Amino acid sequence: MGREREPQQQQQIPYTVEKLVALNPYNPDILADLENHVNEQVSSQTYSLDANLCLLRLYQFEPQRMSIQIVARILIKALMALPAPDFSLCLFLIPEQVQMEEQFKTLIVLSHYLETARFQQFWDEAAKNRHILEVVPGFEQAIQAYAIHVLSLTYQKVPRPVLAEAINIEGLSLDKFVEYQVANNGWVMEKVNGRPQLIVLPRNEFNHAELRKSAAEGIPLEHVTRLFPIFS
Amino acid sequence: MSSSYDYDDGSYDSRAYPSSAMGGGDVGYDPNFVPDSVKTFVVHLYRHIREKNVYEIHQMYEGSFQRLSERMFRESPWPSVEAVAPYVDNDHVFCLLYREMWFRHVYARLSPTGRQRAESWDNYCSLFGVVLHGVVNMQLPNQWLWDMVDEFVYQFQSYCQYRAKLKTKTEEELQLLKQYDQAWNVYGVLNYLQALVEKSTIIEILEREKDGLEQFTATDGYDYEGGSNVLKMLGYYSMIGLLRVHCLLGDYHTGLKCLAPIDIGQQGVYTIVIGSHISTIYHYGFANLMLRRYVEAIREFNKILLYILKYKQYHQKSPQYDQILKKNEQMYALLAICLSLCPQTKLIEENVSSQLKEKYNDKMSKMQRYDEEAYAVYDELFSYACPKFITPSAPVLEEPLTNYNQDAYRLQLKLFLYEVKQQQLLAGVRNFLKLYSTISLAKLATFMEVDEATLRTILMTYKHKMHAVGSDGKSFSNSDMDFYIVDFEEMIGELDRANLD
Numbered sequence: 001m002g003r004e005r006e007p008q009q010q011q012q013i014p015y016t017v018e019k020l021v022a023l024n025p026y027n028p029d030i031l032a033d034l035e036n037h038v039n040e041q042v043s044s045q046t047y048s049l050d051a052n053l054c055l056l057r058l059y060q061f062e063p064q065r066m067s068i069q070i071v072a073r074i075l076i077k078a079l080m081a082l083p084a085p086d087f088s089l090c091l092f093l094i095p096e097q098v099q100m101e102e103q104f105k106t107l108i109v110l111s112h113y114l115e116t117a118r119f120q121q122f123w124d125e126a127a128k129n130r131h132i133l134e135v136v137p138g139f140e141q142a143i144q145a146y147a148i149h150v151l152s153l154t155y156q157k158v159p160r161p162v163l164a165e166a167i168n169i170e171g172l173s174l175d176k177f178v179e180y181q182v183a184n185n186g187w188v189m190e191k192v193n194g195r196p197q198l199i200v201l202p203r204n205e206f207n208h209a210e211l212r213k214s215a216a217e218g219i220p221l222e223h224v225t226r227l228f229p230i231f232s
Numbered sequence: 233m234s235s236s237y238d239y240d241d242g243s244y245d246s247r248a249y250p251s252s253a254m255g256g257g258d259v260g261y262d263p264n265f266v267p268d269s270v271k272t273f274v275v276h277l278y279r280h281i282r283e284k285n286v287y288e289i290h291q292m293y294e295g296s297f298q299r300l301s302e303r304m305f306r307e308s309p310w311p312s313v314e315a316v317a318p319y320v321d322n323d324h325v326f327c328l329l330y331r332e333m334w335f336r337h338v339y340a341r342l343s344p345t346g347r348q349r350a351e352s353w354d355n356y357c358s359l360f361g362v363v364l365h366g367v368v369n370m371q372l373p374n375q376w377l378w379d380m381v382d383e384f385v386y387q388f389q390s391y392c393q394y395r396a397k398l399k400t401k402t403e404e405e406l407q408l409l410k411q412y413d414q415a416w417n418v419y420g421v422l423n424y425l426q427a428l429v430e431k432s433t434i435i436e437i438l439e440r441e442k443d444g445l446e447q448f449t450a451t452d453g454y455d456y457e458g459g460s461n462v463l464k465m466l467g468y469y470s471m472i473g474l475l476r477v478h479c480l481l482g483d484y485h486t487g488l489k490c491l492a493p494i495d496i497g498q499q500g501v502y503t504i505v506i507g508s509h510i511s512t513i514y515h516y517g518f519a520n521l522m523l524r525r526y527v528e529a530i531r532e533f534n535k536i537l538l539y540i541l542k543y544k545q546y547h548q549k550s551p552q553y554d555q556i557l558k559k560n561e562q563m564y565a566l567l568a569i570c571l572s573l574c575p576q577t578k579l580i581e582e583n584v585s586s587q588l589k590e591k592y593n594d595k596m597s598k599m600q601r602y603d604e605e606a607y608a609v610y611d612e613l614f615s616y617a618c619p620k621f622i623t624p625s626a627p628v629l630e631e632p633l634t635n636y637n638q639d640a641y642r643l644q645l646k647l648f649l650y651e652v653k654q655q656q657l658l659a660g661v662r663n664f665l666k667l668y669s670t671i672s673l674a675k676l677a678t679f680m681e682v683d684e685a686t687l688r689t690i691l692m693t694y695k696h697k698m699h700a701v702g703s704d705g706k707s708f709s710n711s712d713m714d715f716y717i718v719d720f721e722e723m724i725g726e727l728d729r730a731n732l733d
Binding site: 151 | 419422423426481482484485486522523524623624625642643646650651688692693695699701705707716717
């Protein structure tokens with residue numbers, strides 16, 4: 001499947017800041033530009049990991065110049081970049097006592113739920129902390145894209161309730177959502193009498209043994225197990 | 233060579249030496265006293281450098297310098313640069329090189345004072361300044377140029393550790409910290425390395441080499457057409473230096489980016505000097521481990537460990553031998569960690585595998601469990617094998633003074649253990665799945681003593697964690713065994729061994 005790193009709605013980065021970072025990777029004078037750029041990424045739904053890491057690096061060198069609000073935005077953006085490990089990459093650069101801030105603790109918990117695929121707990125916790133997350137538009141959609149990514153790694157056919165829980169959409173909205181995916185992304189609905197609806201996800205190398213390319217070449221795949229769920 | 237000094241062409245380091253002045257430790261150290269053997273040493277070295285005789289320079293640098301240090305300067309520094317300058321025409325560049333070695337010797341055998349640390353920084357600034365301004369026409373051995381970059385980063389790391397231990401500083405030392413507040417400044421360090429990379433145009437050279445427009449690897453970076461290899465090689469090694477500095481800072485993504493122009497999948501100039509080879513792979517592997525690209529880390533650790541196993545005997549006399557052994561041990565520990573999180577044992581060569589078993593068999597089986605003890609082993613191995621992380625910001629010199637030299641290490645350790653914790657149930661899944669080609673979720677849930685909903689999250693976690701995102705942004709699998717959930721049509725008996733591959 002080879003998912004590209006930017007979740008669907010995060011567009012490519014304007015090249016000028018990329019260039020600024022490339023030419024001045026260790027220059028404290030670009031700090032303000034990078035902070036502005038974080039806000040730009042938020043409002044224009046774009047994303048630039050390199051620019052954000054560069055800013056965190058400058059904060060690491062001069063902690064007195066750190067803006068908590070900017071760091072929070074970077075972290076939320078990094079969550080949205082899942083399955084890429086960007087959130088950890090950011091945490092590696094943020095001093096421990098800063099990570100003790102209440103809102104960062106919340107984000108770390110949210111990241112933990114996502115990393116361990118506990119989507120229901122994630123959405124519950126996210127709902128409680130809307131005030132932190134709603135500053136960044138596109139957050140929910142990005143997480144839904146990640147959830148679908150993980151589902152499609154794991155399932156050939158997803159029961160509707162499992163999908164509903166993972167993306168936090170139900171009822172009519174879910175119908176619409178699935179319809180859209182059927183029309184645009186190759187999903188197939190499968191109805192079996194008396195059983196919950198199944199959604200067939202597009203085949204990819206991660207959920208079908210016969211399509212498995214050795215992306216990490218030459219790795220001997222010892223074993224593939226098929227798992228058959230049963231619903232009582 | 234215009235020196236009027238009359239030196240003996242014989243073997244300078246076996247020459248008899250008046251024992252009274254030396255050997256008594258620093259009690260008798262007179263920085264202005266230059267023993268004959270040192271005179272001979274500098275005069276020869278100076279001549280060989282002027283004549284661009286790389287072979288002889290290398291012999292003196294690796295051989296004579298070590299032997300003289302061993303014999304005469306075990307407990308005291310070499311004579312001061314001012315004292316030897318007259319024997320080498322007061323040559324500015326030679327004096328900078330001499331001081332670079334002088335400080336390196338102090339760091340290796342004695343313990344540098346705060347002032348010496350700051351002075352060494354100044355010396356590097358002058359030395360790199362000269363190189364960056366392109367006025368150097370020497371040809372120096374790769375070993376020496378590697379050592380310069382390596383030592384530069386080492387002294388930076390050492391300074392960060394030193395200044396972070398504020399509690400035990402004397403009034404005078406604190407005063408020096410204030411006075412030399414620009415010494416080993418993190419921006420300065422990074423910008424020197426970056427400037428060497430840029431000014432040397434090494435990235436372009438490596439690019440042009442791919443198209444056959446340039447020779448670099450074929451000549452081991454030396455210039456046989458009358459030019460100098462110094463800037464070019466310092467630029468090359470600075471990419472490895474930047475990888476290391478970024479690892480020390482916990483910035484693994486950026487570190488790998490700095491190394492990217494070097495294709496480590498191929499024999500390259502970085503493998504010529506063993507110290508450079510090891511440092512590259514150690515940091516490359518560690519960064520990949522932290523990015524969850526376990527297969528990549530395992531593959532490179534396996535290769536270098538095999539290499540060390542084969543060739544370490546040839547380095548027994550090298551001053552770097554202890555360092556080689558230390559890094560060797562650390563990389564086995566890192567390999568043990570990688571294989572515990574991602575059991576790709578088939579990627580490991582037989583001899584490496586038996587070494588690994590000898591060293592870590594017990595610990596690796598403990599790491600397969602998911603209890604406190606497993607956790608403690610991860611903690612122990614990580615702490616033993618990780619780089620010496622640093623806090624790069626300047627110290628806060630206000631009361632109460634605290635030590636913060638452990639902060640950076642504690643953070644990286646904590647985040648690593650957090651990752652381990654997120655993966656702690658995966659070994660269990662792996663063990664059960666190995667036994668079955670098909671199995672129902674309900675049954676697997678019973679085996680694992682969890683409910684089905686929890687099992688689904690564990691299975692998804694397994695899938696997520698066993699996929700890494702590469703530098704190209706694409707997902708790839710690290711897993712040695714895999715599974716997928718088909719549907720819930722029927723339950724298939726446990727030993728239905730239909731071959732699904």
